[in-house]
Protein backbone atom coordinates (compact mmCIF):
# COMPACT_ATOMS: atom_id res chain seq x y z
CA UNK A 386 0.00 0.00 0.00
CA UNK A 387 1.31 3.44 -0.91
CA UNK A 388 1.61 5.94 1.96
CA UNK A 389 -0.64 8.98 1.76
CA UNK A 390 0.58 12.07 -0.09
CA UNK A 391 1.16 14.06 3.06
CA UNK A 392 3.29 11.34 4.72
CA UNK A 393 6.85 12.75 5.19
CA UNK A 394 8.36 10.01 2.99
CA UNK A 395 5.82 10.38 0.21
CA UNK A 396 5.91 14.19 0.38
CA UNK A 397 9.70 14.02 -0.14
CA UNK A 398 10.52 15.53 3.26
CA UNK A 399 12.51 12.64 4.73
CA UNK A 400 13.34 10.13 1.98
CA UNK A 401 16.69 11.80 1.29
CA UNK A 402 17.59 12.31 4.96
CA UNK A 403 20.89 10.79 6.17
CA UNK A 404 18.97 8.21 8.18
CA UNK A 405 16.70 6.92 5.42
CA UNK A 406 19.57 7.00 2.90
CA UNK A 407 21.74 4.86 5.21
CA UNK A 408 18.85 2.50 6.05
CA UNK A 409 18.47 2.05 2.27
CA UNK A 410 22.07 0.78 2.02
CA UNK A 411 23.73 3.94 0.64
CA UNK A 412 26.39 5.78 2.63
CA UNK A 413 25.52 9.47 3.10
CA UNK A 414 28.37 12.07 3.29
CA UNK A 415 27.98 12.23 7.05
CA UNK A 416 27.11 9.25 9.29
CA UNK A 417 23.64 9.53 10.82
CA UNK A 418 23.41 9.10 14.58
CA UNK A 419 20.60 8.66 17.10
CA UNK A 420 20.40 6.91 20.48
CA UNK A 421 18.08 4.26 21.79
CA UNK A 422 16.35 5.77 24.88
CA UNK A 423 17.49 9.24 23.82
CA UNK A 424 14.19 10.47 25.29
CA UNK A 425 14.15 9.79 28.99
CA UNK A 426 15.71 10.24 32.37
CA UNK A 427 19.10 11.52 31.18
CA UNK A 428 17.33 14.79 30.26
CA UNK A 429 16.35 17.26 33.02
CA UNK A 430 13.58 18.62 30.76
CA UNK A 431 12.15 15.07 30.58
CA UNK A 432 12.28 14.56 34.35
CA UNK A 433 10.44 17.87 34.79
CA UNK A 434 7.62 16.89 32.41
CA UNK A 435 7.20 13.45 33.99
CA UNK A 436 6.54 14.79 37.52
CA UNK A 437 3.04 13.62 38.46
CA UNK A 438 2.59 11.64 35.22
CA UNK A 439 2.86 7.84 35.33
CA UNK A 440 4.94 6.41 32.47
CA UNK A 441 2.04 4.85 30.54
CA UNK A 442 -0.19 7.89 31.10
CA UNK A 443 2.57 10.05 29.58
CA UNK A 444 2.74 7.69 26.58
CA UNK A 445 -1.02 8.06 26.05
CA UNK A 446 -1.17 11.87 26.37
CA UNK A 447 -0.43 13.08 22.82
CA UNK A 448 1.03 16.50 23.71
CA UNK A 449 3.34 14.97 26.36
CA UNK A 450 4.48 12.04 24.23
CA UNK A 451 5.17 14.40 21.35
CA UNK A 452 7.09 16.95 23.43
CA UNK A 453 9.20 14.21 25.06
CA UNK A 454 10.02 12.77 21.60
CA UNK A 455 11.17 16.20 20.39
CA UNK A 456 13.33 17.08 23.43
CA UNK A 457 16.45 15.05 22.49
CA UNK A 458 16.18 16.06 18.82
CA UNK A 459 16.31 19.74 19.78
CA UNK A 460 19.03 19.31 22.38
CA UNK A 461 21.43 16.91 20.65
CA UNK A 462 20.79 17.48 16.92
CA UNK A 463 20.39 13.75 16.34
CA UNK A 464 19.39 12.53 12.86
CA UNK A 465 16.09 10.97 13.99
CA UNK A 466 13.41 11.14 16.61
CA UNK A 467 12.38 7.84 18.21
CA UNK A 468 8.73 7.95 19.15
CA UNK A 469 8.24 8.18 22.92
CA UNK A 470 6.09 5.26 23.92
CA UNK A 471 6.70 1.78 25.28
CA UNK A 472 6.56 -1.75 23.93
CA UNK A 473 3.72 -2.59 26.37
CA UNK A 474 1.43 0.27 25.24
CA UNK A 475 -0.47 -1.92 22.72
CA UNK A 476 -0.92 -4.62 25.41
CA UNK A 477 -2.51 -2.04 27.70
CA UNK A 478 -4.68 -0.70 24.86
CA UNK A 479 -5.97 -4.16 23.98
CA UNK A 480 -7.05 -4.67 27.60
CA UNK A 481 -4.11 -6.33 29.40
CA UNK A 482 -3.54 -5.15 32.97
CA UNK A 483 0.00 -3.72 32.95
CA UNK A 484 1.92 -0.87 34.52
CA UNK A 485 5.53 0.30 34.37
CA UNK A 486 7.20 0.36 37.75
CA UNK A 487 10.04 2.92 37.93
CA UNK A 488 13.46 1.28 38.19
CA UNK A 489 11.96 -2.11 37.38
CA UNK A 490 9.99 -2.16 34.13
CA UNK A 491 6.63 -3.55 32.98
CA UNK A 492 4.65 -5.51 35.60
CA UNK A 493 1.54 -7.48 34.57
CA UNK A 494 -1.63 -7.95 36.63
CA UNK A 495 -1.46 -11.70 36.01
CA UNK A 496 1.23 -14.00 34.59
CA UNK A 497 0.22 -16.13 31.57
CA UNK A 498 1.59 -19.54 32.58
CA UNK A 499 -0.73 -22.23 31.19
CA UNK A 500 -2.63 -23.07 27.99
CA UNK A 501 -5.83 -21.93 29.75
CA UNK A 502 -4.18 -18.58 30.63
CA UNK A 503 -3.19 -18.19 26.97
CA UNK A 504 -6.75 -18.82 25.81
CA UNK A 505 -8.10 -16.31 28.31
CA UNK A 506 -5.61 -13.69 27.08
CA UNK A 507 -6.15 -14.19 23.38
CA UNK A 508 -9.90 -13.74 23.81
CA UNK A 509 -9.00 -10.02 23.89
CA UNK A 510 -9.67 -8.79 20.35
CA UNK A 511 -6.72 -7.02 18.63
CA UNK A 512 -9.22 -5.16 16.43
CA UNK A 513 -10.02 -2.81 19.36
CA UNK A 514 -6.59 -1.24 18.71
CA UNK A 515 -8.00 0.51 15.66
CA UNK A 516 -9.80 2.78 18.13
CA UNK A 517 -7.71 2.57 21.29
CA UNK A 518 -4.49 3.62 19.53
CA UNK A 519 -6.00 7.04 18.73
CA UNK A 520 -3.75 8.89 21.27
CA UNK A 521 -0.66 7.22 19.76
CA UNK A 522 -1.70 8.24 16.25
CA UNK A 523 -2.35 11.80 17.40
CA UNK A 524 1.05 11.96 19.16
CA UNK A 525 2.84 10.80 15.98
CA UNK A 526 0.99 13.39 13.89
CA UNK A 527 1.90 16.22 16.27
CA UNK A 528 5.52 15.05 16.33
CA UNK A 529 6.13 14.74 12.58
CA UNK A 530 4.53 18.16 12.04
CA UNK A 531 7.25 19.61 14.31
CA UNK A 532 10.12 17.44 13.05
CA UNK A 533 9.90 18.63 9.44
CA UNK A 534 12.86 17.11 7.59
CA UNK A 535 14.05 14.99 10.54
CA UNK A 536 12.58 11.48 10.27
CA UNK A 537 10.66 9.85 13.09
CA UNK A 538 11.32 6.19 13.87
CA UNK A 539 8.30 4.20 15.03
CA UNK A 540 8.89 1.05 17.06
CA UNK A 541 7.33 -2.01 18.61
CA UNK A 542 8.37 -4.89 20.83
CA UNK A 543 8.96 -8.20 19.08
CA UNK A 544 6.59 -11.02 20.02
CA UNK A 545 9.17 -12.92 22.10
CA UNK A 546 10.15 -9.95 24.27
CA UNK A 547 6.47 -9.12 24.89
CA UNK A 548 5.62 -12.78 25.52
CA UNK A 549 8.51 -12.95 28.00
CA UNK A 550 6.89 -10.14 30.03
CA UNK A 551 3.42 -11.73 29.71
CA UNK A 552 4.52 -15.21 30.79
CA UNK A 553 6.91 -14.08 33.55
CA UNK A 554 4.43 -11.44 34.77
CA UNK A 555 7.25 -8.88 34.85
CA UNK A 556 10.98 -8.45 34.27
CA UNK A 557 13.06 -11.61 34.68
CA UNK A 558 16.64 -12.66 34.20
CA UNK A 559 16.59 -15.70 31.95
CA UNK A 560 12.87 -15.82 31.00
CA UNK A 561 12.69 -19.40 32.18
CA UNK A 562 8.88 -19.71 32.34
CA UNK A 563 8.54 -18.39 28.79
CA UNK A 564 11.20 -20.80 27.54
CA UNK A 565 9.54 -23.67 29.39
CA UNK A 566 6.10 -22.87 27.94
CA UNK A 567 7.44 -22.83 24.37
CA UNK A 568 8.64 -26.43 24.77
CA UNK A 569 6.04 -27.83 27.19
CA UNK A 570 2.99 -26.38 25.40
CA UNK A 571 4.10 -25.66 21.83
CA UNK A 572 0.54 -25.22 20.53
CA UNK A 573 -0.42 -22.77 23.27
CA UNK A 574 2.90 -20.97 22.69
CA UNK A 575 2.14 -20.67 18.98
CA UNK A 576 -1.33 -19.23 19.73
CA UNK A 577 0.20 -16.74 22.16
CA UNK A 578 2.89 -15.65 19.68
CA UNK A 579 0.37 -15.26 16.87
CA UNK A 580 -1.82 -13.03 19.04
CA UNK A 581 1.12 -10.91 20.23
CA UNK A 582 2.34 -10.52 16.62
CA UNK A 583 -1.07 -9.17 15.65
CA UNK A 584 -1.19 -6.73 18.58
CA UNK A 585 2.36 -5.39 18.22
CA UNK A 586 2.20 -5.36 14.39
CA UNK A 587 -0.90 -3.15 14.50
CA UNK A 588 0.86 -0.76 16.91
CA UNK A 589 3.82 -0.45 14.50
CA UNK A 590 1.62 0.00 11.43
CA UNK A 591 -0.41 2.74 13.14
CA UNK A 592 2.79 4.74 13.78
CA UNK A 593 4.02 4.41 10.19
CA UNK A 594 0.64 5.34 8.70
CA UNK A 595 0.51 8.38 11.02
CA UNK A 596 3.90 9.63 9.78
CA UNK A 597 6.88 7.58 11.03
CA UNK A 598 9.52 7.21 8.27
CA UNK A 599 11.12 4.00 9.58
CA UNK A 600 10.22 1.18 11.95
CA UNK A 601 12.33 -0.62 14.56
CA UNK A 602 11.41 -3.96 16.10
CA UNK A 603 12.97 -4.45 19.55
CA UNK A 604 13.59 -8.07 20.52
CA UNK A 605 15.52 -7.11 23.63
CA UNK A 606 15.38 -10.53 25.27
CA UNK A 607 15.85 -12.80 22.21
CA UNK A 608 19.48 -13.26 23.30
CA UNK A 609 18.18 -15.74 25.91
CA UNK A 610 17.34 -18.19 23.11
CA UNK A 611 19.35 -20.75 21.20
CA UNK A 612 19.41 -20.27 17.43
CA UNK A 613 17.26 -23.38 16.96
CA UNK A 614 14.59 -22.20 19.39
CA UNK A 615 14.66 -18.72 17.87
CA UNK A 616 14.13 -20.01 14.34
CA UNK A 617 11.46 -22.51 15.32
CA UNK A 618 9.42 -20.82 18.06
CA UNK A 619 9.99 -17.09 17.60
CA UNK A 620 11.07 -16.01 14.10
CA UNK A 621 7.73 -16.87 12.39
CA UNK A 622 5.82 -14.57 14.78
CA UNK A 623 8.38 -11.76 14.35
CA UNK A 624 8.05 -12.10 10.58
CA UNK A 625 4.27 -11.91 10.93
CA UNK A 626 4.51 -8.77 13.07
CA UNK A 627 6.62 -7.13 10.33
CA UNK A 628 4.12 -8.08 7.65
CA UNK A 629 1.96 -5.32 9.13
CA UNK A 630 4.43 -2.74 7.78
CA UNK A 631 6.24 -4.65 5.01
CA UNK A 632 3.70 -3.65 2.37
CA UNK A 633 3.95 0.09 3.08
CA UNK A 634 5.76 1.94 0.30
CA UNK A 635 6.51 5.42 -1.00
CA UNK A 636 7.69 6.77 -4.31
CA UNK A 637 10.76 8.86 -5.01
CA UNK A 638 10.32 11.24 -7.95
CA UNK A 639 12.77 10.95 -10.89
CA UNK A 640 16.10 12.62 -10.15
CA UNK A 641 16.18 14.22 -13.63
CA UNK A 642 13.71 14.54 -16.50
CA UNK A 643 13.32 11.27 -18.34
CA UNK A 644 14.42 9.13 -15.37
CA UNK A 645 11.96 6.82 -13.63
CA UNK A 646 10.29 7.23 -10.26
CA UNK A 647 11.45 4.59 -7.77
CA UNK A 648 9.20 2.81 -5.28
CA UNK A 649 10.73 1.84 -1.91
CA UNK A 650 9.32 0.16 1.16
CA UNK A 651 9.53 1.78 4.59
CA UNK A 652 12.84 0.65 6.15
CA UNK A 653 12.68 -1.83 9.01
CA UNK A 654 15.40 -2.22 11.66
CA UNK A 655 15.59 -5.30 13.90
CA UNK A 656 17.50 -5.03 17.19
CA UNK A 657 18.19 -7.45 20.03
CA UNK A 658 20.50 -7.67 23.04
CA UNK A 659 23.04 -10.49 23.23
CA UNK A 660 21.90 -11.70 19.82
CA UNK A 661 25.30 -12.21 18.15
CA UNK A 662 24.40 -15.81 17.29
CA UNK A 663 21.03 -14.72 15.85
CA UNK A 664 22.05 -11.81 13.61
CA UNK A 665 21.47 -13.58 10.32
CA UNK A 666 18.17 -15.12 11.47
CA UNK A 667 17.05 -11.68 12.65
CA UNK A 668 17.73 -10.28 9.19
CA UNK A 669 16.01 -13.21 7.51
CA UNK A 670 12.60 -12.46 9.05
CA UNK A 671 12.26 -9.50 6.68
CA UNK A 672 14.36 -6.72 8.23
CA UNK A 673 16.38 -4.27 6.10
CA UNK A 674 18.82 -3.21 8.81
CA UNK A 675 20.19 -5.11 11.80
CA UNK A 676 20.84 -3.36 15.12
CA UNK A 677 23.87 -4.77 16.91
CA UNK A 678 24.53 -4.60 20.65
CA UNK A 679 28.01 -3.77 22.02
CA UNK A 680 29.14 -7.40 22.38
CA UNK A 681 29.90 -8.12 18.72
CA UNK A 682 32.19 -5.71 16.80
CA UNK A 683 30.47 -4.27 13.72
CA UNK A 684 32.95 -5.74 11.23
CA UNK A 685 32.27 -9.21 12.65
CA UNK A 686 28.50 -8.53 12.71
CA UNK A 687 28.66 -7.43 9.08
CA UNK A 688 30.62 -10.57 8.17
CA UNK A 689 27.93 -12.70 9.82
CA UNK A 690 25.36 -10.83 7.70
CA UNK A 691 27.19 -11.64 4.47
CA UNK A 692 28.58 -8.11 4.08
CA UNK A 693 25.40 -6.89 2.38
CA UNK A 694 23.22 -5.60 5.22
CA UNK A 695 23.23 -2.05 6.68
CA UNK A 696 24.05 -2.11 10.39
CA UNK A 697 23.14 0.09 13.36
CA UNK A 698 25.11 0.41 16.57
CA UNK A 699 27.06 -0.21 18.72
CA UNK A 700 28.78 2.19 21.13
CA UNK A 701 29.02 0.59 24.57
CA UNK A 702 26.69 2.63 26.85
CA UNK A 703 29.10 2.02 29.75
CA UNK A 704 31.69 4.21 28.02
CA UNK A 705 29.42 7.27 28.07
CA UNK A 706 30.61 7.78 31.65
CA UNK A 707 34.32 7.24 30.82
CA UNK A 708 36.75 10.15 30.22
CA UNK A 709 36.20 11.71 26.75
CA UNK A 710 39.47 10.43 25.19
CA UNK A 711 38.48 6.86 26.11
CA UNK A 712 34.99 7.30 24.63
CA UNK A 713 36.39 9.03 21.53
CA UNK A 714 38.84 6.19 20.83
CA UNK A 715 35.99 3.68 21.20
CA UNK A 716 33.72 5.66 18.84
CA UNK A 717 36.52 5.88 16.25
CA UNK A 718 36.85 2.11 16.45
CA UNK A 719 33.07 1.65 16.04
CA UNK A 720 33.10 3.93 12.97
CA UNK A 721 36.07 2.09 11.44
CA UNK A 722 34.48 -1.31 11.92
CA UNK A 723 31.11 0.00 10.70
CA UNK A 724 32.81 0.95 7.43
CA UNK A 725 32.88 -2.73 6.45
CA UNK A 726 29.06 -2.78 6.11
CA UNK A 727 27.31 -1.21 3.10
CA UNK A 728 26.11 1.59 5.40
CA UNK A 729 26.11 2.34 9.11
CA UNK A 730 23.77 4.25 11.41
CA UNK A 731 25.61 5.15 14.61
CA UNK A 732 23.82 4.27 17.83
CA UNK A 733 24.51 2.75 21.22
CA UNK A 734 24.64 -0.99 21.80
CA UNK A 735 21.59 -0.57 24.10
CA UNK A 736 19.71 2.33 25.69
CA UNK A 737 21.11 5.54 27.22
CA UNK A 738 21.70 4.88 30.95
CA UNK A 739 19.53 7.29 33.04
CA UNK A 740 22.56 8.78 34.82
CA UNK A 741 24.26 9.81 31.53
CA UNK A 742 25.45 13.42 31.29
CA UNK A 743 23.43 14.78 28.35
CA UNK A 744 26.36 17.03 27.34
CA UNK A 745 28.31 13.87 26.47
CA UNK A 746 25.59 12.79 24.04
CA UNK A 747 25.55 16.21 22.36
CA UNK A 748 29.36 16.09 22.02
CA UNK A 749 29.12 12.59 20.59
CA UNK A 750 26.67 13.72 17.90
CA UNK A 751 28.99 16.63 16.98
CA UNK A 752 31.96 14.26 16.87
CA UNK A 753 30.24 11.71 14.60
CA UNK A 754 29.01 14.46 12.26
CA UNK A 755 32.53 15.93 12.04
CA UNK A 756 34.13 12.66 10.82
Ligand code: CP3
Pocket residue numbers: 420421422423424425426435440467468469470471472473485486487488489490491540546603605736
Ligand atom coordinates in the same frame (compact mmCIF):
# COMPACT_ATOMS: atom_id res chain seq x y z
O1 CP3 B 1 14.08 7.24 23.42
C1 CP3 B 1 13.51 6.14 23.32
O2 CP3 B 1 14.10 5.09 23.02
C2 CP3 B 1 11.99 6.23 23.46
C3 CP3 B 1 11.13 5.26 23.71
C4 CP3 B 1 11.23 3.88 24.36
C5 CP3 B 1 10.89 3.61 25.73
N1 CP3 B 1 10.84 2.27 25.90
C6 CP3 B 1 10.58 4.63 26.73
C7 CP3 B 1 10.76 4.25 28.15
C8 CP3 B 1 11.48 2.67 23.75
C9 CP3 B 1 11.94 2.41 22.33
C10 CP3 B 1 11.20 1.67 24.72
C11 CP3 B 1 11.26 0.25 24.42
C12 CP3 B 1 11.28 -0.72 25.51
N2 CP3 B 1 10.55 -0.73 26.65
C13 CP3 B 1 12.03 -1.91 25.44
C14 CP3 B 1 12.91 -2.32 24.29
C15 CP3 B 1 14.20 -1.62 24.33
C16 CP3 B 1 15.14 -1.99 25.45
O3 CP3 B 1 15.44 -1.10 26.25
O4 CP3 B 1 15.56 -3.16 25.51
C17 CP3 B 1 11.78 -2.63 26.62
C18 CP3 B 1 12.40 -3.95 27.02
C19 CP3 B 1 10.83 -1.87 27.38
C20 CP3 B 1 10.23 -2.23 28.70
C21 CP3 B 1 10.60 -1.19 29.69
N3 CP3 B 1 9.95 0.03 29.80
C22 CP3 B 1 11.68 -1.18 30.61
C23 CP3 B 1 12.67 -2.31 30.82
C24 CP3 B 1 11.67 0.06 31.27
C25 CP3 B 1 12.68 0.61 32.27
C26 CP3 B 1 12.20 0.64 33.65
C27 CP3 B 1 13.10 1.56 34.50
O5 CP3 B 1 12.54 2.41 35.18
O6 CP3 B 1 14.32 1.39 34.45
C28 CP3 B 1 10.57 0.79 30.75
C29 CP3 B 1 10.18 2.16 31.11
C30 CP3 B 1 10.58 3.18 30.11
N4 CP3 B 1 10.28 3.12 28.77
C31 CP3 B 1 11.26 4.40 30.38
C32 CP3 B 1 11.36 5.09 29.15
C33 CP3 B 1 11.94 6.44 28.91
C34 CP3 B 1 11.71 4.88 31.74
C35 CP3 B 1 10.54 5.47 32.43
C36 CP3 B 1 10.91 6.53 33.41
O7 CP3 B 1 11.44 7.58 32.99
O8 CP3 B 1 10.61 6.34 34.59
